[in-house]
Amino acid sequence: MRLTRRALTGGLTLGLATTSLAVGRAWSAEPLAPEPAVIRGEAKAGGRTVAYRAVAAETVLPGPDGAPEATLFSTAYFAEGEDAAARPVTFFFNGGPGAATIDLREGLAPVHTRNAAGRGFRLADNPDTLIDASDLVFVDPGGIGYSRFLKPGVAARYWGVDEDARAVADFIAIWLKANGREASPKYLVGESYAGIRVGMVAERMARLPEPVRFDGVVLVSPSTGTRGAKDLAAAADxxxxxxxxxxxxxxxxxxxxxxxxxxxxxxxxxxxxxxxxxxxxxxxxxxxxxxxxxxxxxxxxxxxxxxxxxxxxxxxxxxxxxxxxxxxxxxxxxxxxxxxxxxxxxxxxxxxxxxxxxxxxxxxxLTYNLTEAVEHLYRQVFGYRPLGPYVRLSYEANGGWNHEVEGGPRAMPLVFKELMAADPDLRVSLMLGCYDLNIPYAGPLNEYLAADLPSDRFAHRLFEAGHSIFSDPVGRRQASADLRTFVQAG
Structure with missing residues (x-):
């Protein structure tokens, strides 16, 4: 369909590109979570055209008493007409802590926002999307993005290393069962702080009575340890x-x-x-x-x-x-x-x-406000009707994050070393940007090399990019190709 030119409140002009989306709007007055919103489209990726369905939805999480306590918002992209059980599914997380998973969605979803001529933004097909190789699920943690708390005073159960890992693991387990994807190959991608998140989640899910195992984990410019974790590499200055x-x-x-x-x-x-x-x-x-x-x-x-x-x-x-x-x-x-x-x-x-x-x-x-552009995408294109504002970055969550970990500080390279020893099929890939001064690449590289992960299942690559590799046009193209190869190899 062709998205026509329009204006947002406040006079921001949107220059919208032609895309192949067919929009279906659905919502209700359900007090816990809006009804999921669905769009369909086609994407050219990996040398072929892929028909896909995208779902914006909130998953309700129960509290200790079993009553609904919070929702986690996600945007899932499914290739249509393929065997879902055999098709990989990849869960994506940005960091912060307290940040919505926006950079990775912008980098790898079939449609993303881009600068328009002059001021404003346009929606454009993404040539670097990974939809040809895997279904994609971009997840916002508790109280971030459109994720919401349904009771007062429950933020502390979500804003912390262990707390966040529990909530995300619960979400993944619920999502896999609800979508019939328990048998699918599964991958985790975590950027920045989410380098800790995905390690804690993978460990937690491997210890369930019915373990959920992942075929691969990709760490993008990752944090390598919880507060107080000992440096593994000798050159830690x-x-x-x-x-x-x-x-x-x-x-x-x-x-x-x-x-x-x-x-x-x-x-x-x-x-x-x-x-x-x-x-x-x-x-x-x-x-x-x-x-x-x-x-x-x-x-x-x-x-x-x-x-x-x-x-x-x-x-x-x-x-x-x-x-x-x-x-x-x-x-x-x-x-x-x-x-x-x-x-x-x-x-x-x-x-x-x-x-x-x-x-x-x-x-x-950017020539536009990214938060407003994302709200436009969900509210106008998806037709989603969120019950609260989109929180791109929560200073409250970041400042109130509980960095203490049950059992003491954890070094993520050692967490993955243990997971890889227990699961001979688990692979880990490390993606780093040489212009990243936020987490200079030598830190995570040295830490993971010092952990001595199995060389046949651990890979690392340095890109000419910054911290958010998938936000860089050249880095995104190269890293997307690497990620495609990583998933297909499984």
Missing amino acids: PAVRALPSQAATALYYGKSAHAGAEPAVLAEAARGWAEGDYARALAKGETISPALSAKVARELSGYLGLPEAQILAADLRIPMDRFIRELLAEREARIGLSDARAHAPYFVTDVQRPPYDDPSTSPYT
Whole structure:
């Protein structure tokens, strides 16, 4: 169908592209959850055309007394005309904690929002969707997105490491049974904090009386441990771990002494030096000689693009908050944490509340309000009638998150090591961006390598992208192809 041009309240103009969606609207006054809304369409993906059905719905979760307590909102995309039992299903989660699963849906759903000419947005078919290889389920955690609490005072049962894992595991179990997908190959994809979420969920579901096992887990720029978890890798110094990503960033801005190098290649060279000579120099502390300090400062200056004198004055450590402000200090601009290739003037970023002071977030990269665009997609295109607003990021959830874990802190690489030992079919893939200064890639890479996961079932790849790999046009295309191969290999 053709979506015509229209205006939202407040005068935002939408420039909408032609898509192949057939819209079916259905809702009721049901007090617990709106009736699911369904659309149908076609997508070109993986070299073929796939007819699909998409369902926006809230799944009601019971409390300890069995009474309805909360809903988790999800958007599920099903390929039509295929054997559902044999077809993979993949569950996606963004992080935060407290963030809706919006970046991954935008990156991999058959239709996503895009910048329009001038201001506003358009809906466009997504050439990088994974619908040809797997059914897709994008899930928002408790109190986020359109997920809601049905009783006062229950947020604490959802906002925490263990609490979140319980709710998500319950959702998956309910969803699989309701859709008759218990026998389907199953995958989890978690980005950022969801690197913890999917590990805790996989572990929890493997321990059920009737275990639910996953064929594969994909970790995108992941957090690697709960609060207090011990570092597995020897080179755990933050300055050492940050250097490879900072080196790629300085190269991007033409400030590196290694002009002409490939970003990922330079980043890996910097990682080798950082974990060797640099780490040993930092370990000397105050006993380091002036000659060695000068030598290390010269090397660092070549990688970081900052003056040697500045590095020496900082005792050979440039904290990340200084690096993002000082690399482009002559322009009076700071660079992005989520994607270091983005930058904006201080006078723009300094008046914004984190994380929106980051020039790589959507207020800087999009010509429209992403929350309003998502609300349009669900309310107008799907015809969904939510009973509350769309919460893209909950500061309340993030600030109130319970980071304590029953049994003590958990290192996710060791969690997956145990799961892979118990299940010889489980595979794990690690996707990292070299321009990610939020979770510099050397951290999760080193932690997972140190865990010594089975080499035939563990893979990792470094992309020329930031933290949200599937938000980057080139990174999305490459990572989507890798994800397709990963699922099809199972």
